[in-house]
Amino acid sequence: MPQTIAKKDHLLSYLLIIVLMGLLGLWIKGIDIETGRQQAGVIIFSLGLVMLSAYVLAQIVNFFNLPLLTGYIFAGIIAGPYITGFLTAEMVDQLRLIDDLALSFIALMAGGELRLALIARQGKSIFLSILFVTALVIGLVVLCVIFMGHYFNMTSGFNFISLVIFAILIGVICVARSPSSAIAVIKECEAKGPFTGMILAVTIVTDVLIIIVFTIAMSLSKILIKGGSVIQLTEMSGLMFEILASLIIGVVLGQVISFYMERIRRDFLLFLLFLAFAVARLSIGFNHVMEIQYDISLHLEPLLICMSAGFFVQNFSRFGSSFLESLEKMSLPIYALFFSIAGASLNFDSLIHCWPLAVIIVVARMAGLFGGSWLAGVISHDPPVFNRNAWMTYVTQAGVSIGLAQIAARKFPEIGIYLNTVVLAIIAINQIVGPIIFKMALNNVGESGRQ
Amino acid sequence: MKIFFAFLLVIFLVFSGYHLSFRKLRIPLFARKFYLTGLEFLFLGLLLGPQFLNILDLKTCEALEPVTALLLGWIGMLFGFQFEFSKLRRFPRVFFLAGLLESLLTWVVVFGGIYFILPFILQISEHMRIVISMVLASAAACTAQTGLAMFSTRKSGNNQSIIRFLRYLSSIDGLVAMLALMPVFVFFPRNTEIAASRFLFGYDIFIGIVIFAALLILYNLFLIYRREQSELALIIIGMVVFISGFSSVMNFSPLLSNFFVGVCMVNMTSEKEKIFTTLVSIEKPVYLLLLIFLGSSWHLQSFWVLAVAAGYFVIRFAGKMIGGFSISLLGAKMKAYPPGLGLGLIGQGGLPLAILYDFQQGFQSETASIVVGIALISIGYCDIACPTLVGRLLKKGE
Numbered sequence: 001m002p003q004t005i006a007k008k009d010h011l012l013s014y015l016l017i018i019v020l021m022g023l024l025g026l027w028i029k030g031i032d033i034e035t036g037r038q039q040a041g042v043i044i045f046s047l048g049l050v051m052l053s054a055y056v057l058a059q060i061v062n063f064f065n066l067p068l069l070t071g072y073i074f075a076g077i078i079a080g081p082y083i084t085g086f087l088t089a090e091m092v093d094q095l096r097l098i099d100d101l102a103l104s105f106i107a108l109m110a111g112g113e114l115r116l117a118l119i120a121r122q123g124k125s126i127f128l129s130i131l132f133v134t135a136l137v138i139g140l141v142v143l144c145v146i147f148m149g150h151y152f153n154m155t156s157g158f159n160f161i162s163l164v165i166f167a168i169l170i171g172v173i174c175v176a177r178s179p180s181s182a183i184a185v186i187k188e189c190e191a192k193g194p195f196t197g198m199i200l201a202v203t204i205v206t207d208v209l210i211i212i213v214f215t216i217a218m219s220l221s222k223i224l225i226k227g228g229s230v231i232q233l234t235e236m237s238g239l240m241f242e243i244l245a246s247l248i249i250g251v252v253l254g255q256v257i258s259f260y261m262e263r264i265r266r267d268f269l270l271f272l273l274f275l276a277f278a279v280a281r282l283s284i285g286f287n288h289v290m291e292i293q294y295d296i297s298l299h300l301e302p303l304l305i306c307m308s309a310g311f312f313v314q315n316f317s318r319f320g321s322s323f324l325e326s327l328e329k330m331s332l333p334i335y336a337l338f339f340s341i342a343g344a345s346l347n348f349d350s351l352i353h354c355w356p357l358a359v360i361i362v363v364a365r366m367a368g369l370f371g372g373s374w375l376a377g378v379i380s381h382d383p384p385v386f387n388r389n390a391w392m393t394y395v396t397q398a399g400v401s402i403g404l405a406q407i408a409a410r411k412f413p414e415i416g417i418y419l420n421t422v423v424l425a426i427i428a429i430n431q432i433v434g435p436i437i438f439k440m441a442l443n444n445v446g447e448s449g450r451q
Numbered sequence: 452m453k454i455f456f457a458f459l460l461v462i463f464l465v466f467s468g469y470h471l472s473f474r475k476l477r478i479p480l481f482a483r484k485f486y487l488t489g490l491e492f493l494f495l496g497l498l499l500g501p502q503f504l505n506i507l508d509l510k511t512c513e514a515l516e517p518v519t520a521l522l523l524g525w526i527g528m529l530f531g532f533q534f535e536f537s538k539l540r541r542f543p544r545v546f547f548l549a550g551l552l553e554s555l556l557t558w559v560v561v562f563g564g565i566y567f568i569l570p571f572i573l574q575i576s577e578h579m580r581i582v583i584s585m586v587l588a589s590a591a592a593c594t595a596q597t598g599l600a601m602f603s604t605r606k607s608g609n610n611q612s613i614i615r616f617l618r619y620l621s622s623i624d625g626l627v628a629m630l631a632l633m634p635v636f637v638f639f640p641r642n643t644e645i646a647a648s649r650f651l652f653g654y655d656i657f658i659g660i661v662i663f664a665a666l667l668i669l670y671n672l673f674l675i676y677r678r679e680q681s682e683l684a685l686i687i688i689g690m691v692v693f694i695s696g697f698s699s700v701m702n703f704s705p706l707l708s709n710f711f712v713g714v715c716m717v718n719m720t721s722e723k724e725k726i727f728t729t730l731v732s733i734e735k736p737v738y739l740l741l742l743i744f745l746g747s748s749w750h751l752q753s754f755w756v757l758a759v760a761a762g763y764f765v766i767r768f769a770g771k772m773i774g775g776f777s778i779s780l781l782g783a784k785m786k787a788y789p790p791g792l793g794l795g796l797i798g799q800g801g802l803p804l805a806i807l808y809d810f811q812q813g814f815q816s817e818t819a820s821i822v823v824g825i826a827l828i829s830i831g832y833c834d835i836a837c838p839t840l841v842g843r844l845l846k847k848g849e
Contacts, residue, residue, distance in 0.1 A: 035702070270735075
């Protein structure tokens with residue numbers, strides 16, 4: 001009973017905070033913005049508002065046993081362009097660099113959470129999970145879109161070839177996950193154990209493999225449109241180089257981090273901030289130079305670089321645990337910032353425009369996730385409770401999917417806009433539902449609170 | 452010339468890296484002092500900025516504006532947290548008065564000096580002449596504690612009490628600087644139309660007080676219940692960014708508004724120790740980042756700025772000497788300290804950097820960049836001269 005009263009008091013204080021911040025926000029919105037400094041001030045103010053309201057909303061949704069992540073995302077949605085407009089689309093765009101910095105930190109953390117021993121122990125489960133989930137998700141989504149595509153306004157005008165290409169690309173994009181969401185929910189639930197290790201490994205490795213699968217899908221689509229019979233080797237070798245280069249840079253970065261922790265130690269967070277900034281900035285610069293100067297579409301992946309750096313420090317140095325401890329000190333502000341901006345970026349125009357198709361694809365995807373993970377678990381003799389719940393942890397989707405959809409949209413402009421719209425709508429649903437069922441899965445398996 | 456500078460910077464940074472890696476390296480006293488203040492990060496900023504590598508270009512700096520606002524606000528709040536009334540009362544009142552007097556006199560001397568010589572150096576409006584004089588005087592009024600910290604373990608007897616007193620003065624004199632900075636943003640903001648309207652400032656003051664009260668209530672609502680350290684970090688970062696944004700929209704200073712909120716919070720909340728621990732935990736990275744941002748916009752167009760910076764240094768030196776001397780006139784208790792106390796107050800420290808950056812952000816123009824560049828060089832002079840001057844003062848006291 002006293003706990004209920006305490007919760008009610010907490011809730012009241014949170015509601016007061018929301019009201020007060022809302023009033024201050026409305027007042028700021030009423031001011032005429034005349035100078036550049038004021039313009040920058042509005043963005044800074046909105047960022048502060050979103051961070052604080054993300055914290056408050058996360059506490060509120062936590063009363064209902066929902067993950068904090070859901071609160072952060074809801075705060076972003078409410079502050080974003082579709083509801084209150086405190087964060088406009090332009091502001092979200094301007095905050096991209098800060099967003100990238102936060103993502104680099106999260107990727108370092110995700111890599112640091114991967115233990116080599118665990119991967120070796122559960123290698124079979126992990127491998128089969130990736131294989132079956134990828135195959136079933138692509139298969140079910142492709143079939144679903146091809147057979148039901150003609151019932152929807154958006155796709156009814158496509159000829160058969162375009163519909164197949166559309167289906168293949170959507171199917172592949174549906175395989176992508178969100179390692180950042182996974183790591184945030186795992187950290188919040190303080191989950192640890194074989195199930196947690198396996199799903200994290202599957203999520204991270206899938207995020208690397210999806211780039212390869214996507215490139216193959218793009219080549220297939222080109223063949224379908226232009227004819228021909230072979231997948232272009234130059235594209236595949238370029239892609240392999242891109243992944244390899246990112247992994248090698250990550251390893252070097254991991255070495256640098258280990259050296260720093262061994263010899264210097266002080267101002268470690270500042271050092272990591274530098275690294276994250278350098279990786280984000282230099283990757284963009286490198287990709288730009290390769291594209292403009294040499295017409296080579298090589299893309300270093302900051303996410304992959306940071307993940308492999310974190311993985312290296314965790315598994316090949318003495319500083320794995322102190323490295324993670326340092327990162328965790330700043331994890332809460334970083335999660336609140338990153339996921340609230342992610343919430344503000346969710347595209348509800350797309351969802352309104354094509355929700356029936358998006359819902360059907362989401363359902364097909366979930367069926368694929370369930371079927372694939374269940375089958376893999378049964379073959380690997382994993383505990384039944386793992387097999388029943390694993391799919392729930394694979395639902396979240398974010399940045400990588402958007403990136404892939406944008407690349408596909410550029411290559412196939414005739415279906416590009418539709419592809420983008422449907423992918424954004426799917427992500428909006430998955431990113432709202434995903435963290436909630438993720439937390440449920442960890443609770444069901446009994447690995448929450450074990451750290 | 453550019454390549455030459457770049458080469459020098461690279462050598463310099465390699466040396467800095469070496470110093471960071473091998474801390475037992477014996478380096479001369481002036482260089483040790485230099486590293487202690489972290490001025491090498493100013494050069495790192497210069498290297499990363501548009502003049503050399505262009506990694507911190509204008510667009511990147513714009514994208515990182517929330518970070519810079521956070522830095523300024525963080526420093527403001529941290530400084531505000533030093534003014535806990537119950538702790539200040541533990542010292543004799545005359546100490547407090549001495550700190551204020553020394554700082555005020557320095558401010559007046561530097562303001563007068565800069566206001567007089569500015570027209571000979573820069574062609575600027577009367578509005579900017581007043582603003583620049585006030586900003587440079589405020590920056591000059593502050594004293595660094597770091598320089599004094601180097602001596603505190605080595606000296607004994609009378610010198611120990613002198614160092615303690617100097618450290619007390621250096622923690623107080625920033626108050627005058629902050630209060631004197633306020634009129635810059637209230638009466639002389641960048642937008643002259645706003646400046647004109649602010650002369651009817653009754654309404655503005657009323658609005659300001661209401662908003663300030665609302666922000667304090669908001670902060671206290673967050674702290675009604677006990678929070679974990681990580682939650683507290685999020686709340687502090689969020690509030691600092693929130694308040695900084697609010698200030699920028701209102702054409703006010705993020706540094707000052709967070710300072711005032713900090714002063715109120717340290718005297719109001721029971722969570723002050725935890726908040727202070729959080730603020731202090733990243734104090735050094737915050738200062739170092741500020742140095743990098745300042746360095747990235749540093750203008751080193753010609754060598755004349757070195758001479759002008761020397762002029763600013765001399766005026767500040769005179770101000771500190773007058774301020775230090777005036778303390779000995781405050782009564783019998785102050786007779787125990789040497790009249791040349793000003794020699795111990797030459798190190799300028801981190802708060803002036805924040806003041807300069809705040810000014811640069813609030814009055815973005817080439818003039819502001821040049822002025823800040825000059826002031827940065829002068830801070831360098833001060834930090835290099837400080838150990839020798841403090842040593843001389845203490846030698847006299849022996």
